Amino acid sequence: MQKHQYEVVVVGAGGAGLTAALYASRNASTAVISKLYPTRSHTGAAQGGIGAALGNTEEDHPEWHAFDTVKGSDYLGDQDAIEFMAAEAVDAVYELEHMGLPFSRNPDGTIAQRPFGGHTNNETGKPVRRACYAADRTGHMILQTLYQQSIKNQVKFFDEFYVLDLLIVDGKTAGLVAMELATGEMHIFQAKAVIIATGGHGRVWETTSNAYSYTGDGVALALRKGIPAEDMEFYQFHPTGIYKMGILITEGVRGEGGVLINGEGNRFMETYAPTVKDLASRDVISRAMYLEMKAGRGINGKRFMNLDVTPEVVNHYAEIDGRKNPDGSPYRVTASDILAKLPDIIDFCETYIGVNPVTDPMPVQPTAHYAMGGIPTNKYGEVVVDEKNTVLPGLYAAGEVACVSVHGANRLGTNALLDLVVFGKYSGLKAAEFANSEAYVDLPPDPEAYAMQQLNAIRNSSGKENMITLASEMKSVMAEHVGVFRVEEGMAEAVEKVRELKERFKDVRVDDHGSKYNMNLIEAWELSNLIDIAEVTAVSALARKESRGAHSRDDYPDRDDDNWLKHTLAWMENGGVRLAYKPVTMTKYTPKARSY
């Protein structure tokens, strides 16, 4: 066993973790622990853009961005945090540019921006160009740029270390326990402040855009130490994943003029969102696709729709919509424009389904994509552990793992990358500030005991249950009953099923008994994380008797602000889940009916 001491330890090396580390390391000794090499992080898979009201080609304002985000959240987002994020967005994007991020450019040399779902000119209600992009590789560029800057600033990394336990002593953060994957050796990190930035948990569901590594490690870590998870019932299904595979097709495709077409050849979003159509927010479009498919209007009656970005179709609908370029000329695209703006999308489609999007439509279906819920924090990234927002000293969370909440019940596209850099920054600054004024908390006598107990339970199990079988039963029941549409009986069945899986997991089989790169053991641990998260998600969803954002119930089809304008908090306790609620922070936006 090895021991380390750093004032600040960041867990996870994606957009949030790297930003946090860059800022924390300016003022405090800082280390980053990541189960992946940093550049493998899922931030790199983000495509379409990062939202900021730069106004480079048309009028835009941070206040509009804030309102769109509040509305997109179906009024569940905390308005103080949303206003903060939208205001910080502009400088955050300039700062990335100053770090060398290679944004695509306008003819005048400024950062290029494209329209995205739910982002509007607040006066006309029409889509506004707010998504700052680098072709369809914006996340890749952010991740690479932040990693490059980390090298420049000599940030200390522990790559391929897997965190097993969070050490909390007398209600204060003391450090972490991690396993070095290359050797199997245990490492104890004593830290004054810990920043959790481990990303999401889309592997709970069958069809997902998420990496294998998106197993909810941070939320599970926190739940096991008595920290609640907030708003876990709100999970985003992105409308356009490649049929059956789930690989993400960016909303930027629709930003560039692509449209969704049903089996009857109709652009069905005209019916569901007459003003912004294919650029409605994601929950609205995913629901519309399900309703169309349910009515038998999938392509050839199947469970997918066509996403068409061929120049003829784009230009046809651009003319109907009267879409204009910034200079007032009619918006028209050519095959080479599409190729230049969406190169990776074309590559994915050609590689995986043999379709060239420049000449043929892409078959798409909703795909599990993003966790609005997570570890509760305030706008400085400080983890808050109860209904009164009491801060747990020394613990921070940022990025998808956290619930600030700026996304509420439904996240707008481009706000995830923004969330990473804004709240990554403030959690890093706050953690360093905290570390500078506080002493280390003494570690418990056997800091690794709880982690070892859990590891040994997996290692010494009877081995009756196959991991793949357990995982696929979980994914299937969650997709069926805790997906885009939900009802009481289905969710109750999911809760029961996940609890059965939790029991059966105790007999999980691990073939590998070695120390070096025992990925078999780590994958079993990750599965236990996913099962815990599935349970908390299903229980939180079952309790919420309304429809709001991504939580859409056939049996309670309306939003119910009188009873449910509040955040869910869920604790894992006594072998079950305990729920409580806390109010939404409101500033100036009064809940209104939500239409696009």
Place this chain on the structure above:
Amino acid sequence: MQVTLKIFRYNPEEDRKKHYDTFTLEAEPTDRVLDLLERIKGNQDGTLGFRRACAHGVCGSDAIRINGVNRLACKVLVQDLKTRQVVIEPILGLPVEKDLIVDMEPFFDHYRSVMPYFVNDDPPPAKERLQSPEERERFDDTTKCILCAACTTSCPSFWVNGKYVGPSAIVNAHRFIFDSRDQAAAERLEILNEQFGVYRCHTIFNCTDACPRDIQVTQAIGEIKKALAKGSLD
């Protein structure tokens, strides 16, 4: 259809010698090689070691040798293989840690050696630094690198001498050298002008063939050689 995967195995905790294990399984033409590895691990042998994350060609975790050529396991479909006999091996030139997992540290050491980060010491403007679309296009190709090491570990010069910085590091230097906003081109060119720099490249083109992002790697290396020869970037 049935496919047979002959997979390189080595676990220093158990094996004295490196060897191959053969697995046979049912596959769809549209399965990724990564899907097959996952199924083998899940149903036949949980000890199989390999890396993966995103599973669609953007994270760079799963570069391996498939029938003798470097590819990402998640970007090759069964139908692309043209054979049902598949040989799977770790990428060459880096020490094998376990099965298909190699030690990536020497690769990242080379990456870090070329100043792979933006340098501009002028005080930043209040807004963005301006860059024309043409200036941005100049280095677009080399911004795509995902550091998977497929190029570097396909290079015979790298196999012969691991001190060679390798194509990937040069690609990442190129990305900054030709960025109009950057100020450290001369320093990077000096690094690449050293004994184990660009002149170890003998334009064999394995790197370009191996790149899962279709980066014109050999061309990028050629542009650096030209810049060194001419003493300018034009």
